[in-house]
Amino acid sequence: MFNLLGRRDKLKAGLKRSRESWFARIAQIVQRPRLDEALWEEMEELLISADVGVATTARLIEKVRKEAAAQGLRDASSVVELLKEEMVSLLSVVDAGVRPGLSPTPGGPFVILTIGVNGAGKTTSIAKLAHYYQEQGSRVVLAASDTFRAGAIEQLQVWGQRLGVEVIAHGPGGDPAAIAYDALEAARARGAEVVIVDTAGRLHTKLNLMEEMKKIARVLSRLDPQAPHQVLLVLDATTGQNGLAQARSFSQAVGCTGVFLAKLDGTAKGGIVVAIVQELGLPVLFIGTGEKAEDMAPFEPQEFVDDLFSPVS
Amino acid sequence: MFEALSEKLTAVFSRLTARGRLTESEVDEGLREVRLALLEADVNFKVARDFVQRVRERAVGSQVMESISPGQQIVKIVHEEMTAILGGESPKLANAARPPTVLMLVGLQGSGKTTTAAKLALHLRRGGQRVLLVAGDLRRPAAVEQIETLGRQLDVPVYSEGIDSSAVQVCRQGVQKARDIGAAWVILDTGGRLHIDEDMMGELEEVKKATSPSELLLVVDAMTGQDAVVSAQSFHERIGLTGLIMTKLDGDARGGAALSITQVTGLPIKFIGTGERAEALETFHPDRLASRILGMGDILTLVERAQESMDQQRAKELERKIRKATFDLEDFLEQLHQVRRMGPMSQVLGMIPGFSSIARRLSPEELEGEHLKKLEAIVYSMTPKERRNPDILNGSRRRRIARGSGTTPQDVNQLLSQFRQMQKLMKQFSSGKPPRGLMGMFR
Ligand SMILES: Nc1nc2c(ncn2[C@@H]2O[C@H](COP(=O)(O)OP(=O)(O)OP(=O)(O)O)[C@@H](O)[C@H]2O)c(=O)[nH]1
Ligand SMILES: [Mg+2]
Numbered sequence: 107m108f109n110l111l112g113r114r115d116k117l118k119a120g121l122k123r124s125r126e127s128w129f130a131r132i133a134q135i136v137q138r139p140r141l142d143e144a145l146w147e148e149m150e151e152l153l154i155s156a157d158v159g160v161a162t163t164a165r166l167i168e169k170v171r172k173e174a175a176a177q178g179l180r181d182a183s184s185v186v187e188l189l190k191e192e193m194v195s196l197l198s199v200v201d202a203g204v205r206p207g208l209s210p211t212p213g214g215p216f217v218i219l220t221i222g223v224n225g226a227g228k229t230t231s232i233a234k235l236a237h238y239y240q241e242q243g244s245r246v247v248l249a250a251s252d253t254f255r256a257g258a259i260e261q262l263q264v265w266g267q268r269l270g271v272e273v274i275a276h277g278p279g280g281d282p283a284a285i286a287y288d289a290l291e292a293a294r295a296r297g298a299e300v301v302i303v304d305t306a307g308r309l310h311t312k313l314n315l316m317e318e319m320k321k322i323a324r325v326l327s328r329l330d331p332q333a334p335h336q337v338l339l340v341l342d343a344t345t346g347q348n349g350l351a352q353a354r355s356f357s358q359a360v361g362c363t364g365v366f367l368a369k370l371d372g373t374a375k376g377g378i379v380v381a382i383v384q385e386l387g388l389p390v391l392f393i394g395t396g397e398k399a400e401d402m403a404p405f406e407p408q409e410f411v412d413d414l415f416s417p418v419s
Numbered sequence: 420m421f422e423a424l425s426e427k428l429t430a431v432f433s434r435l436t437a438r439g440r441l442t443e444s445e446v447d448e449g450l451r452e453v454r455l456a457l458l459e460a461d462v463n464f465k466v467a468r469d470f471v472q473r474v475r476e477r478a479v480g481s482q483v484m485e486s487i488s489p490g491q492q493i494v495k496i497v498h499e500e501m502t503a504i505l506g507g508e509s510p511k512l513a514n515a516a517r518p519p520t521v522l523m524l525v526g527l528q529g530s531g532k533t534t535t536a537a538k539l540a541l542h543l544r545r546g547g548q549r550v551l552l553v554a555g556d557l558r559r560p561a562a563v564e565q566i567e568t569l570g571r572q573l574d575v576p577v578y579s580e581g582i583d584s585s586a587v588q589v590c591r592q593g594v595q596k597a598r599d600i601g602a603a604w605v606i607l608d609t610g611g612r613l614h615i616d617e618d619m620m621g622e623l624e625e626v627k628k629a630t631s632p633s634e635l636l637l638v639v640d641a642m643t644g645q646d647a648v649v650s651a652q653s654f655h656e657r658i659g660l661t662g663l664i665m666t667k668l669d670g671d672a673r674g675g676a677a678l679s680i681t682q683v684t685g686l687p688i689k690f691i692g693t694g695e696r697a698e699a700l701e702t703f704h705p706d707r708l709a710s711r712i713l714g715m716g717d718i719l720t721l722v723e724r725a726q727e728s729m730d731q732q733r734a735k736e737l738e739r740k741i742r743k744a745t746f747d748l749e750d751f752l753e754q755l756h757q758v759r760r761m762g763p764m765s766q767v768l769g770m771i772p773g774f775s776s777i778a779r780r781l782s783p784e785e786l787e788g789e790h791l792k793k794l795e796a797i798v799y800s801m802t803p804k805e806r807r808n809p810d811i812l813n814g815s816r817r818r819r820i821a822r823g824s825g826t827t828p829q830d831v832n833q834l835l836s837q838f839r840q841m842q843k844l845m846k847q848f849s850s851g852k853p854p855r856g857l858m859g860m861f862r
Contacts, residue, residue: 151464157644160458223642224667224695225529254695256572257565264560278568309670342529346461346644348672369528372613374646397528397558 145182146171149189156377156414157346162384166192190411197383197390197407215247215293217301217326217333219286220366221319221356222340224307227368227394229258231340232302233265235366235392237399240269244299249289250275251282251322252306262304269399272296282306282318283325290329303334310355319360337362338391343369343376353382367405368394375414446478449493453713460675460712463648466682474500498709504678505705506687513633513661519551519597519605521630523590525623525658526638527650528611531666533562535638535692536608537569538700542690543604544575551602553593554579555586555626556610566608573697576600586610586622591629607632614653623658634661636689639676641668647676648683655684666692669699675712748806751838752798796824797834809835 146167153163170189179185218235220228229252236246248266250273252258259275266273274289286303293301303322308315326333339362341349356362367376370393379390390405450471457467477496514520522539524532533556540550552570554577556562563579570577578593590607597605607630612619627635637651637660654660665677668691677688688703798806800823805812812820812835814828821828 154458154464155645157461157646160455223670225531225640227529255565256568257561257563260561260564261559268560309667311670342640342642344527344640344644344646344650345642346647346672346676347459348461348642348670349644351671372527372646373615373649374644378644 141174141180141182141185145185149186152415153377153380156375157349158377159347159350159381162381165384166196166380186415190415193380193411193414194407196380197410214330214332215290215298215301216335217290217303217330218336218338219303219319219323219326219334219360220305220338220340221360221362222307223309223342223352224255226307226340226342226345227366228252228307228340229261229265229304230397231338231366231368231392231394231402232262232304233269233399234394234402235302236265236269236271236300238392238402239300240271245293245297246271246300246302247289247293247296247298248273249286249301249303251285251303253278253280253282253285254306258304258306265399272298283322286322287325287329290326290333294329310352310359316355316359319356323360336364338364338366339388340366340368341376341379341382343367343394344372344374345376345378347378347381349378350381350385353386353388357386357388362388364389364391366392366394370413371395371401376410377414379410443479446475446493450475450478453493453497456713457675457678460673460714461642461644461647461679462675462712463645463679463683466648466679470500470504470678470682494713497713498706501678501709501712502705504682505708506681508704509689509702510662510687512689515631515633518603519594520603520634521594521605521607521632522634522636523607523609523627523630523632524636524638524664525609525654525660526611527613527640528559530611530638530640531692532556532611532638533566533569533608534695534697535664535666535690535700536566536606537573537575537697538692539606539690540570540575540604541573541697542700544573548603549601550575550604550606551593551597551600552577553590553596553605553607555590555593555607557582557584557586557589558610562608562610569697576602587625587629590626594630614650614657620653620657627658634689635659636662636664637680637686638664638666639680641665641674641676642670642672643676648679651680651686652683655686660684660686662687662689664688664690664692665703669693673712673714674708677708678712748798748801748809748838749803752795752806793824793826793830794834797821797826797831800824809838 149170150163150167153166154160158166166189170185170192173192174185174188177188179188220232222228232248236248239246248262248271250259250262252262253276256278259278263273263275265271272292274285274292276285276288282305286301289301289303292298303326305319305322306315308319310316323334323337337356337360339353339356341352345352353362353365365379365382365388367379367390370376376393382388383390390407390410392402393405393410395401395403453474454467454471457470458464462470474493474496477500478493481492481496512520512522524536524539526532536552540552543550552566552575554563554566556566563582567577567579569575578589578596580589580592586609590609593607594605607626609623609626610619612623614620635658637654639647639651643650651660651663663677663680663686665674665688668674680686681688688705688708691701691703691708693699693701797820800820801812805816805820812831817828817831817835821831824831
């Protein structure tokens with residue numbers, strides 16, 4: 107499941123405690139002989155403790171409650187199954203067969219613009235995506251458009267060297283949009299299929315930095331009206347309710363097309379994406395599960411939900 | 420967006436006119452709102468439950484004070500309890516008996532350790548002391564370059580051994596180096612790591628053993644959700660922390676993780692980070708964070724932020740106007756300009772008690788620049804006399820203004836009603852009666 111297996115062995119000892127508490131929790135719920143108020147409350151708490159959020163949790167539970175009554179379900183475990191099914195279908199609904207960005211478009215480079223708050227995991231996730239597309243036989247070019255944070259350009263360049271991927275960079279303080287533009291031109295010249303633009307971390311509440319993002323997108327579209335083909339919101343799985351505000355503001359500013367959920371290898375469940383999908387219909391496309399380039403996988407709703415309800419994550 | 424708990428509680432209790440002692444059912448109804456507010460703010464659900472239980476014990480049967488409503492009574496208890504858990508104002512950094520004093524920063528990936536290390540260095544140096552930064556993150560690509568660059572920018576020396584050494588080795592040598600150059604403080608930056616990563620946690624133990632830090636500070640992202648307690652507790656149990664620094668509080672995250680962590684670990688919050696620049700490190704005020712977590716707005720932060728982006732003169736002037744309640748449409752216009760510089764309208768409004776409801780009613784577009792431009796156009800189409808004395812704006816004047824600004828009379832009316840609300844609020848402030856009896860009540 108995911109790419110977690112190797113890492114999980116290594117992390118086993120540390121996981122023991124959180125595993126026990128989660129097992130206890132689920133076991134408690136499932137072993138309950140009858141459906142009672144307490145069961146619903148416990149399911150609610152389970153979702154809330156996974157950062158799904160109060161409103162989304164209430165909506166889910168409400169729906170499952172009605173459905174359970176309609177189906178005449180009596181035992182706790184089938185209700186939990188029902189809840190899981192409901193979540194899987196919610197997370198899949200935007201899937202609709204097309205998975206933008208899972209495969210680069212033929213003809214002209216597929217341009218991915220990343221956006222996210224400071225430290226979310228953008229640069230690392232870009233390295234992972236680059237590796238992922240390389241494995242699929244695509245040629246990738248990276249744009250070092252984070253010209254603000256100290257060491258950001260070097261960070262991307264180190265990844266470029268490790269992966270054997272070309273990194274287009276100007277220098278600290280350079281114009282992020284101009285670099286993205288150059289990268290797209292370079293990619294065309296070299297016949298590359300994918301361009302991924304790294305951007306500086308920014309809080310969604312900073313208007314001027316939102317403008318900067320818009321400008322990058324605008325300038326890219328001058329070379330290719332379809333570009334950026336994908337605007338990937340990189341979200342830290344430990345993020346709580348603010349994740350929804352991030353998704354809203356970033357989407358409003360530059361129209362996000364999907365979420366890369368980073369750092370799912372910790373104990374946080376990343377449940378805020380459920381709220382994001384529910385409210386914004388923004389699909390979750392990838393998950394990050396470690397610090398190495400291989401530590402990522404396409405998002406699978408069923409596995410995500412199983413994980414959310416399991417002690418290990 | 421902020422949703423004022425106080426407003427919800429007011430709604431809950433508005434039906435109850437009875438004075439005297441609060442009954443259990445009244446309290447419970449109010450506390451449901453409190454619990455929701457806490458969960459919305461990312462307070463851990465277990466912590467929220469215990470917290471509400473404690474408030475309940477205090478609230479049931481407590482005498483409602485003459486001057487305030489039952490809702491306010493509960494908010495007051497909640498606020499007091501919360502402030503108590505969050506601890507006192509930023510306690511001082513511990514000093515080693517013999518310099519250098521070692522500060523060690525630890526935390527999850529991306530929480531802001533390196534930036535915070537640079538901020539602390541600047542803070543201490545401004546106190547007139549010599550500081551050395553140590554590049555103890557050898558794992559994240561270019562982490563060493565990052566701290567070296569920051570050191571250069573701030574003119575603070577950085578000790579590094581590149582990436583072919585080990586964290587323990589670099590940190591040990593770094594402390595020695597600090598001794599050699601006579602630095603009073605040495606700040607160890609360490610690589611971000613997961614609390615469940617055995618090897619990496621072991622490394623921190625070793626660094627701690629090798630350097631005997633006086634302060635072992637966990638750097639926590641303000642946006643962290645329910646898992647904050649789990650990771651903080653693991654770090655604390657494993658290496659014994661001495662305090663917390665909460666970062667990225669310049670956004671609109673409510674920062675409930677701070678309450679969860681302080682409740683569970685009892686650790687003090689030593690600083691907060693409020694921006695990307697090295698200057699953006701602030702002392703911690705428990706009452707302000709409590710207000711923020713509760714969504715009660717934070718008028719002090721607002722005033723401070725206003726001062727940042729306005730020049731002092733203007734800020735003073737505004738303060739005077741607020742006090743004297745002579746806030747007119749010209750000031751409103753001026754405010755609009757300032758607001759643009761301060762950050763998104765939603766956030767600014769959210770910081771003003773009572774305003775969160777206005778912010779909530781505005782659509783996202785209205786909170787964006789376009790809407791502000793429209794408001795500006797309307798005010799610009801007024802005569803100076805009208806701006807200073809909006810009461811003279813009758814129907815024909817309003818129609819003229821709408822034509823002049825390319826808007827509709829409805830737009831003009833809407834602006835005027837918004838302005839009125841703001842004016843009313845300012846009056847309440849100036850009369851010393853905080854809106855809905857909130858802020859100030861706790862000071
Ligand atoms: N455990 C784990 N760590 C990750 C993952 N993704 C990123 N990280 C780590 O998180 C930290 C921050 O990642 P970056 O990729 O630098 O984040 P960023 O969003 O580019 O940061 P800024 O550019 O500073 O805003 C680094 O230490 C990464 O190694 C992940 O999936 N799992
Ligand atoms: Mg980055």
